[in-house]
Amino acid sequence: MKLGYYPGCSLTSGSREYHESVESLAKAFDIELIQVPDWNCCGSTAAHNLNKSLSLALPGRILALAEKNDLKELVVPCAACYNRLMMTQMELNSDKKLSSEVSELIGMPVNGKIEILNVIQFIQRYITPALPGKVVKPFNYKVACYYGCLLVRPHEKLAFDRCEDPLSMDEMAASAGAIPIDWPFKTECCGAGLTMSRTDTVARLSGKIVREAVEREADAIVVACPMCQSNLDMRRPEINKATGMKLDIPVIYITQLLGLSIGLTPKELGLQRHFVPVKLKPVKDTVQAGGESETKSNQLTEA
Amino acid sequence: MEIDIPQMMDFLRQESVRRKLQHPKAKRIIAFHRAFLDSIKTTGRLYEVGLVVGYKMRTGTLIQDVLTAPGMITRGKLSIFPEMIKGRKQMKSIFKKSIKREDGQ
Numbered sequence: 446m447k448l449g450y451y452p453g454c455s456l457t458s459g460s461r462e463y464h465e466s467v468e469s470l471a472k473a474f475d476i477e478l479i480q481v482p483d484w485n486c487c488g489s490t491a492a493h494n495l496n497k498s499l500s501l502a503l504p505g506r507i508l509a510l511a512e513k514n515d516l517k518e519l520v521v522p523c524a525a526c527y528n529r530l531m532m533t534q535m536e537l538n539s540d541k542k543l544s545s546e547v548s549e550l551i552g553m554p555v556n557g558k559i560e561i562l563n564v565i566q567f568i569q570r571y572i573t574p575a576l577p578g579k580v581v582k583p584f585n586y587k588v589a590c591y592y593g594c595l596l597v598r599p600h601e602k603l604a605f606d607r608c609e610d611p612l613s614m615d616e617m618a619a620s621a622g623a624i625p626i627d628w629p630f631k632t633e634c635c636g637a638g639l640t641m642s643r644t645d646t647v648a649r650l651s652g653k654i655v656r657e658a659v660e661r662e663a664d665a666i667v668v669a670c671p672m673c674q675s676n677l678d679m680r681r682p683e684i685n686k687a688t689g690m691k692l693d694i695p696v697i698y699i700t701q702l703l704g705l706s707i708g709l710t711p712k713e714l715g716l717q718r719h720f721v722p723v724k725l726k727p728v729k730d731t732v733q734a735g736g737e738s739e740t741k742s743n744q745l746t747e748a
Numbered sequence: 749m750e751i752d753i754p755q756m757m758d759f760l761r762q763e764s765v766r767r768k769l770q771h772p773k774a775k776r777i778i779a780f781h782r783a784f785l786d787s788i789k790t791t792g793r794l795y796e797v798g799l800v801v802g803y804k805m806r807t808g809t810l811i812q813d814v815l816t817a818p819g820m821i822t823r824g825k826l827s828i829f830p831e832m833i834k835g836r837k838q839m840k841s842i843f844k845k846s847i848k849r850e851d852g853q
Contacts (some may be wrong), residue, residue: 454794459825483834486788491781494761498846499785506835506842550845552838599754641803641813642780679816718823 446571449516449559450478451507453526453671454486459679460523460671462715466700467522467564469713473579473704474572478520481511487529490638501543502550504533509553522564522700524595524670525637528603530561535602563596563605564669564700565613572703576620581708583622586725588702589658589666590614592631593673608632614699618667621706630657635676648683651676655684655692664725666696674698679720695723766850779806789843792833796826 448471456464471478488503507530511519521527537544538557548554562570592611600608609632615625633654636647655677658666668674677684677696685691701714701723716723764770770778783802787795800817804810820826833839 454788457831458794458796458827459820461824483792485792485833485835485839486794488788489784489794491784493758494781495765495778495785496846496850497758497762498849499843500758502842502846503788506838546849550842550849552841638780639777641800642776644812679819718825720819720823 446475447477447479448567448571449511449514449519450480451484451511451519451521451526451530452480453484453521453523454489455523455525455671455675459675462718463522463671463674463698463700465713465715466698466704467520469709470568470572470700470704470707473707473709474575476571479514479516481507481516481519482514483510487526489525489529493529498547498550500529501533501536501547504529505537505547505555506551506553508534508557508559509548509551509555511559512556513553516559518560518562520562520564520567522567522669523672524563524593525672527561527563528595530559531603534559534561565596565617566605568617568699568703569613573617573620576617576703576707579707580621582706584618584702584706585622586624586664587626587662588618588623589626589628589661589663590618590631590699591654591658591666591668591673591677593668593670594632594634594637595670595672597632614667614669617699618702621703623667623702626658626661626663628657628661628663630654635673637672637676640672640676640680644680644683645687647676647680648687651680652684652688652692655681655694656688656690659690659692659694663694665702665723666694667699667702668696669699681721693721695719695721695725697723762850776807776809779803782806785843787830789839790836791830792836792839793831795830797828798830 452464468478484507488500492503493500521530534557537547537555544555597605597608597611606613611631618625634650635654636650640647666677674696704714780803783799783806786802787798
């Protein structure tokens, strides 16, 4: 099966482990991801903060190129890119005059007919149905599923999952053997694109999220956004300074969790690229051999 | 009538930049956004080295994050060279027309 794919800039640079894990997972389920030819940056927060036309034209070019290449569904793993592409397509579809103006800006027609899937929707549609038979190493850890802002807001437009207490990622993590915790920080903001310009804010906001996950005894935080992952992982020294604690909980992508559960190697999933080492405490096996409990090997430290 | 709050927030941010009426505390945030857009205007995709250099030049924050860069390089997270798309002329045209369209309001 072939699906359209828009990796976006983060996945080809600072978050390439996300790209690697999405591609490895897709390959394991016989899905070929076809990149939008000659794709450009979606403009992210910078464009919609500074220039309205640019904030529509940059995603508009991506959508137009996808349509031109007959890609009906577009998998967009970056939550920020997903948000920008969705918002642009909806705005253009609701305003024909604006749509023709954007077509003029980019020199191509935009018909607004692409089905845009975030990574969770992609997994729900194409991975989850076939997952049960493929789980060989259940991810037997307590996880704090963290959705962030951009997958669920603005909810009246994206209409994805439950706005305040989403469950989709918790359910798919559970189907791979994980134990999702109940916690109130699922959709709190991590500080997003302020990572360089207001690192103090990012450290404070991300610190609250990481501390809450640790206090609720999660073994890992699970994410679906490269910006969230980067803030919670790469900014850990700043987070530790802001919280006055030494927090060493790893932050993994849902695609890495699922990939490990079906037996993909840590390297195939890019786990060696994380700043906070993905080392989880060994789990006591539920099966007892000869009356003695066995300690299961830590699958994440094989890399 | 329903008020679209995200749209309204975007409009206020864009308008404050257009009128050069930003809060002093937002200077670095706007500098980051400008460096970001400058980077993709030239290459079509974000070039993180270019973004960081552009941001530091605008803000004078030369030593910020110098300890983070080596970790990014060893983890393969920082490309030394930019990725150039074929449609660079088209990108320049999109930027030119978009800026003219907004400034001409």
